[in-house]
Amino acid sequence: MDVRMRINPIACVGHGLCAELLPERVTLDEWGYPVVSAEPVPPRLEAHARRAVTDCPALALKLERIR
Amino acid sequence: MRQTATMAWPMQAGATASPGLHRLLPPSRRQPGADLAGHVRAHGPLPYYGAAGGLIAEIRSARLTGRGGAGFPVAVKMTAVADSRGRAVVVGNGAEGEPASRKDKQLLWLSPHLVLDGLQLAAETVGARRAYLYVHRDDRLHRLLADALAERSAAGCDRVAVELVAAPPRFLAGEESALANRVAGGLALPTFKQPRIFERGVGGAPTLVQNVETLAHVALIARRGAAWFREVGTAAEPGSMLVTCHHAGGASRVSEVPIGAPLADVLGLGREPAQAVLTGGYHGTWIPAAQAALLPLTNSALRQAGATLGAGVLAALPSQSCGLAETARVLRYLAAESAGQCGPCLSGLPRIAGAFTQLSQLEPDRRCLADLERWAGLVAGRGACHHPDGTVRLVRSALGVFSGEIERHLRGRCTADRAPAGGPGRVPATAPASFLPLPADVPAGGAGPAGSPRSRRDWR
Ligand SMILES: Cc1cc2nc3c(=O)[nH]c(=O)nc-3n(C[C@H](O)[C@H](O)[C@H](O)COP(=O)(O)O)c2cc1C
Ligand code: SF4
Ligand code: SF4
Numbered sequence: 001m002d003v004r005m006r007i008n009p010i011a012c013v014g015h016g017l018c019a020e021l022l023p024e025r026v027t028l029d030e031w032g033y034p035v036v037s038a039e040p041v042p043p044r045l046e047a048h049a050r051r052a053v054t055d056c057p058a059l060a061l062k063l064e065r066i067r
Numbered sequence: 068m069r070q071t072a073t074m075a076w077p078m079q080a081g082a083t084a085s086p087g088l089h090r091l092l093p094p095s096r097r098q099p100g101a102d103l104a105g106h107v108r109a110h111g112p113l114p115y116y117g118a119a120g121g122l123i124a125e126i127r128s129a130r131l132t133g134r135g136g137a138g139f140p141v142a143v144k145m146t147a148v149a150d151s152r153g154r155a156v157v158v159g160n161g162a163e164g165e166p167a168s169r170k171d172k173q174l175l176w177l178s179p180h181l182v183l184d185g186l187q188l189a190a191e192t193v194g195a196r197r198a199y200l201y202v203h204r205d206d207r208l209h210r211l212l213a214d215a216l217a218e219r220s221a222a223g224c225d226r227v228a229v230e231l232v233a234a235p236p237r238f239l240a241g242e243e244s245a246l247a248n249r250v251a252g253g254l255a256l257p258t259f260k261q262p263r264i265f266e267r268g269v270g271g272a273p274t275l276v277q278n279v280e281t282l283a284h285v286a287l288i289a290r291r292g293a294a295w296f297r298e299v300g301t302a303a304e305p306g307s308m309l310v311t312c313h314h315a316g317g318a319s320r321v322s323e324v325p326i327g328a329p330l331a332d333v334l335g336l337g338r339e340p341a342q343a344v345l346t347g348g349y350h351g352t353w354i355p356a357a358q359a360a361l362l363p364l365t366n367s368a369l370r371q372a373g374a375t376l377g378a379g380v381l382a383a384l385p386s387q388s389c390g391l392a393e394t395a396r397v398l399r400y401l402a403a404e405s406a407g408q409c410g411p412c413l414s415g416l417p418r419i420a421g422a423f424t425q426l427s428q429l430e431p432d433r434r435c436l437a438d439l440e441r442w443a444g445l446v447a448g449r450g451a452c453h454h455p456d457g458t459v460r461l462v463r464s465a466l467g468v469f470s471g472e473i474e475r476h477l478r479g480r481c482t483a484d485r486a487p488a489g490g491p492g493r494v495p496a497t498a499p500a501s502f503l504p505l506p507a508d509v510p511a512g513g514a515g516p517a518g519s520p521r522s523r524r525d526w527r
Contacts, residue, residue: 008259009409010451029445033410 002040002066005049009033011060018061021052040066087322088299088307091283092177099176099211103218106180113184113224114289119194120149122289129293130305131285135160135241135278136347136378138366141285144275148193148265151273155195157227158250158269159186161202161279162234162241165348166400166504167380170309171279173321175208178283179215183229185282188289190227193275197227199250200279201241204233235526236506238349238404242452243268243276245406254526256406257452278378280309299325304365313382313504315339324364326376331360333381340386342482343468345503347377349397350457353390353468356383373464388502389483390469391476394461395420395427396501400509401458407521412455415446419462430479439466 005018005025014033019026024045025037041049041063053061093101093109101109116122127142148155159182163171175182183200190198202208212231219225232250234240240255247268249255268274277285284306288296297305304326313319316339324333331337334344336356344359346352352374354362362368366376384390402416419442422435443462446455466473475481 008451009411009449010257010259012410014410029411031410031414033414033449035445035449 003046003049003063004038004040004066005036005052006062006064007034007036008060008062011058012056013058013060015057018052018056021055022048025049026052036061087324089323090287090307091174091181091280091309091323092321096173096177100179100215103180103215103222103224106178110181110184110287111290113187113286115188115191115226116289120146120192122188122192122285123149125288125293126285129284129288129296130303131281131288131296132304133278134280134284134308134378135276136350138376141277141281144265144277145189145192148273148275151266153272154197155193155275156269156272157186157190157193157195157198157275157277158246159189159198159200159279159282160241160243160246160276161200162246162255163203163378164234164236164238164240165378165380166238166506167313167348167382168311168378169319170311170321170379172203172205172208174280174283174309175202175212179212180219181283181286182279183215183219183225184286184289185277185279185284186229187225187227188285189275189277189282193273195227195275197272198229199232199269200229201232201234201246201250202279203240204236209233237521237526238401239406239452239454240526242454244452246276247274249527254523256408256526257454259451301327301363301365303367308364308376308379310364310379310381313380313502315341315383315385317385319504327363327365330362330364330381333364334359334383336360336383339383341383342386342388343384343390345380345382345384346374348380349401349503350453350460351375351377351380351464352460353384353394353464355468382503384502387483389427389472389481390465391423391427391472392481392483393503394465394469395424396505396509397461397503398423398458400505401454401461403510403521405454406452406526409450409455411446411449415442416455416458418442419446419458423462423465426473426476429476429481429484431476433477436466436473 016028018034019028026034029035123142123145131141132138161171186198235255239245242257243264244258244260245255250269264274300306307323307325309323311321312334314335341356343353343356354372369375398420402420405412405416407413422438425431425435443459447459
């Protein structure tokens with residue numbers, strides 16, 4: 001089952017923590033807000049992705065199934 | 068045009084008919100909406116179908132699409148709401164926050180009972196017991212609608228009670244998640260929609276949101292049938308639509324036209340010299356006038372020009388205006404209308420408006436072009452609502468269509484400049500641009516970020 005990261009831009013406050021935890025899928029733009037890739041998260045990165053989801057202080061991230 | 072064959076309103080003797088079709092709007096616009104008795108004389112009584120879902124087949128066969136901007140098939144949305152779990156709610160969307168659009172206010176003013184009939188039919192179709200009419204904050208219009216509702220309840224023709232809700236005069240007020248928040252008593256701010264409004268909208272109920280013009284078409288289709296509806300328009304996009312036209316000569320008016328009518332005729336392109344046409348309003352697309360003059364008013368033709376009909380706003384930019392100054396002013400307005408909830412929208416839109424404002428001045432710094440490209444890419448698709456995406460659409464089409472004007476500005480000249488003298492950053496003589504209609508409080512030009520965050524009160 002493929003999954004990808006999804007961000008709620010209203011909740012996100014731009015801590016940038018997610019970009020440290022999952023640099024393969026999240027980079028920061030020039031204002032410090034995360035640019036989240038729509039590419040699937042491969043199994044080897046899934047643990048890091050889950051960590052980013054649970055550690056986001058704004059609970060703005062989630063992993064969603066790709067339909 | 069088969070105007071007489073499809074007329075819904077009897078012509079009054081001696082009245083001069085306004086041009087276009089008269090399915091939704093009466094030929095004379097001198098009086099506000101007819102009383103209920105006059106409405107029933109013109110259109111016949113409200114034909115309830117007696118069963119949830121009864122009308123959907125007719126609407127599907129009419130191929131009716133939403134007139135609020137997205138053009139989504141109405142039968143598909145009604146089916147989705149009817150199939151969602153829980154008792155549905157219906158909302159007629161007459162927020163019309165777009166400053167260049169007047170068609171919904173005109174329709175509500177001239178034919179309120181047609182919209183209210185459509186609201187009842189929509190409620191019956193999805194099995195709703197609550198209905199709301201969400202309308203741009205305007206005291207006269209609200210009084211007229213309250214009277215119309217009182218008249219209907221005295222006559223006993225409504226099966227579902229309708230609550231009138233005022234929409235704040237904000238560009239985003241009619242976005243459906245903002246609408247759902249406001250109708251539930253909150254602020255008219257968009258939310259991150261998951262699940263969609265048709266599954267969980269007002270107070271968590273499955274919610275059918277339809278534009279008020281869409282509802283008026285529903286009321287006519289219920290009476291006259293899908294075949295009648297399809298007598299005008301094209302096979303793929305049947306029916307008529309309301310348009311708000313801003314002519315190059317300065318006149319602006321609302322009319323009803325068959326879908327597929329020549330854009331040049333609708334907008335009077337042959338009569339007054341125009342350089343470009345804006346379609347789809349301030350989230351829309353500029354098209355060079357020569358190209359626009361050849362297009363029929365259909366979504367399929369406009370899509371090939373990278374545009375859509377949107378909510379029917381058309382504007383012909385006069386030859387002597389500066390398209391950059393006009394676009395810059397709209398962008399400052401759009402930046403100030405951001406709800407400021409999402410980082411990229413909050414950070415990007417004012418910068419985009421600032422860079423575009425620089426471009427609208429003489430001898431701008433060439434680097435603002437690269438900034439615009441980069442920021443457009445950074446904000447697109449990164450908001451909770453489509454506000455950044457619509458803004459980017461306008462920016463990109465303006466950069467393309469007005470590329471000649473950009474070159475002129477870089478060389479210190481401007482189409483609108485009657486006194487070409489002075490130095491870098493000078494504002495052309497006819498500025499501030501003022502062709503496209505905007506509220507009076509749009510932030511003035513300047514290179515810095517435009518606008519200031521709105522207070523919570525502004526969203527009520
Ligand atoms: C920024 C924004 C503003 C909108 N404003 C309006 C509006 O004023 N009136 C309207 O009917 N739809 C508006 N819409 C579209 C609504 O979200 C919704 O799609 C529409 O009301 C559905 O009705 P329809 O299918 O009959 O068009 C807006 C959408 C966006 C993204
Ligand atoms: S960690 Fe959460 S709040 Fe911080 S930037 Fe990432 S998504 Fe936004
Ligand atoms: S994208 Fe912009 S306008 Fe839309 S909700 Fe976010 S901040 Fe508000």
